[in-house]
Amino acid sequence: MTQTSRQDVIDAAGRLFAKRGYHGTSMRKLGKELGLVGSSLYSHVGSKEELLVEVVRHGAALFEGSVDKARAGGGDGASQLRNLITGHLDVVLDNRDAASTYLNEASVLDADHRNQVRAERNRYEQAFRDVYDLGAKDGSLPLSADSKLAAIFTLSVLNAVPRWYRPLGPLDRNDLAEAIFSFVTR
Amino acid sequence: MTQTSRQDVIDAAGRLFAKRGYHGTSMRKLGKELGLVGSSLYSHVGSKEELLVEVVRHGAALFEGSVDKARAGGGDGASQLRNLITGHLDVVLDNRDAASTYLNEASVLDADHRNQVRAERNRYEQAFRDVYDLGAKDGSLPLSADSKLAAIFTLSVLNAVPRWYRPLGPLDRNDLAEAIFSFVTR
DNA sequence: CCTACCGATCGGTAGG
DNA sequence: CCTACCGATCGGTAGG
Numbered sequence: 001m002t003q004t005s006r007q008d009v010i011d012a013a014g015r016l017f018a019k020r021g022y023h024g025t026s027m028r029k030l031g032k033e034l035g036l037v038g039s040s041l042y043s044h045v046g047s048k049e050e051l052l053v054e055v056v057r058h059g060a061a062l063f064e065g066s067v068d069k070a071r072a073g074g075g076d077g078a079s080q081l082r083n084l085i086t087g088h089l090d091v092v093l094d095n096r097d098a099a100s101t102y103l104n105e106a107s108v109l110d111a112d113h114r115n116q117v118r119a120e121r122n123r124y125e126q127a128f129r130d131v132y133d134l135g136a137k138d139g140s141l142p143l144s145a146d147s148k149l150a151a152i153f154t155l156s157v158l159n160a161v162p163r164w165y166r167p168l169g170p171l172d173r174n175d176l177a178e179a180i181f182s183f184v185t186r
Numbered sequence: 187m188t189q190t191s192r193q194d195v196i197d198a199a200g201r202l203f204a205k206r207g208y209h210g211t212s213m214r215k216l217g218k219e220l221g222l223v224g225s226s227l228y229s230h231v232g233s234k235e236e237l238l239v240e241v242v243r244h245g246a247a248l249f250e251g252s253v254d255k256a257r258a259g260g261g262d263g264a265s266q267l268r269n270l271i272t273g274h275l276d277v278v279l280d281n282r283d284a285a286s287t288y289l290n291e292a293s294v295l296d297a298d299h300r301n302q303v304r305a306e307r308n309r310y311e312q313a314f315r316d317v318y319d320l321g322a323k324d325g326s327l328p329l330s331a332d333s334k335l336a337a338i339f340t341l342s343v344l345n346a347v348p349r350w351y352r353p354l355g356p357l358d359r360n361d362l363a364e365a366i367f368s369f370v371t372r
Numbered sequence: 373c374c375t376a377c378c379g380a381t382c383g384g385t386a387g388g
Numbered sequence: 389c390c391t392a393c394c395g396a397t398c399g400g401t402a403g404g
Contacts, residue, residue, distance in 0.1 A: 026382065
């Protein structure tokens with residue numbers, strides 16, 4: 001790499017925030033990750049906090065894009081749920097750092113950005129809930145006692161994936177999606 | 187409180203580690219939480235790291251106690267799974283701070299303690315897996331395609347509970363246990 | 373349990 | 389993008 005871009009800095013920040021946490025990452029360590037001295041980062045970014053905002057924003061956008069695509073695809077409740085699940089797995093496995101930072105480090109943000117994340121998560125959860133309701137109505141999914149709980153439990157399973165799943169090994173991404181789908185609908 | 191005990195310090199550390207994370211908690215803030223100056227904590231504890239070790243050890247012991255009790259209770263697979271679930275919820279809801287620190291901050295530990303936690307978690311997961319296998323054999327649970335995945339997914343749901351569940355509100359602890367049991371076995 | 377302090381490290385700025 | 393630096397804060401110690 002000949003030059004370092006603002007995006008390079010944000011990506012590296014995502015890597016370290018995901019691995020060590022926001023408070024466990026210093027600007028000097030982040031600089032070292034890029035072959036720079038810490039203070040050089042301030043020509044690309046105004047503050048450490050701004051980096052967290054950018055990484056979290058990126059994570060949020062990825063999840064939002066995924067849910068929009070899944071809902072736009074149409075189909076019955078079961079197939080939309082399947083799309084939500086595979087879309088979520090794609091986000092979480094192709095963008096592990098931004099996704100993990102979004103999921104784990106948002107609590108460090110100031111109240112304003114934290115509330116934005118909370119709202120975004122609620123919309124995301126609502127999409128799962130809507131799809132469970134749709135599937136119950138159209139008969140493609142078993143009726144669950146409470147679609148809100150079904151949504152929370154499904155997201156609990158999905159969000160934990162980066163904590164244990166490693167793409168090598170016997171279980172590939174499609175197997176995993178299928179296993180989750182059948183676990184949450186069976 | 188007239189005097190501060192070592193246990194008081196560990197408890198307060200659990201509270202702050204759970205809320206702000208290990209790296210987000212300074213010894214001075216921890217002192218303030220107890221009405222002390224930061225340096226006074228060193229008459230109760232050798233280092234900040236030692237506090238994390240103690241909190242995590244406590245969390246691990248609680249989960250271990252819970253699983254031992256559930257397995258000792260006997261019964262068929264379904265009833266042992268029910269006991270594992272209610273036991274886990276009891277730990278996580280009655281000891282939120284130690285449980286959350288155990289679940290979220292163990293990555294900060296040195297390699298040795300981190301490996302201990304990993305081993306303990308594997309044993310814990312294995313207990314869930316064994317119970318799923320037992321239930322499949324004795325007919326009390328539907329056979330799942332893969333008991334290891336069933337264990338991971340169930341623990342994903344359980345471990346996420348402190349992130350969203352608030353004991354006030356319409357859903358009490360028994361409702362929650364029942365909802366989770368039926369979600370993971372239905 | 374506090375005061376007084378240590379060296380190290382933190383986020384960030386000035387100036388080039 | 390680096391050097392040189394700022395005040396603040398960090399984990400921790402000595403001594404009482």
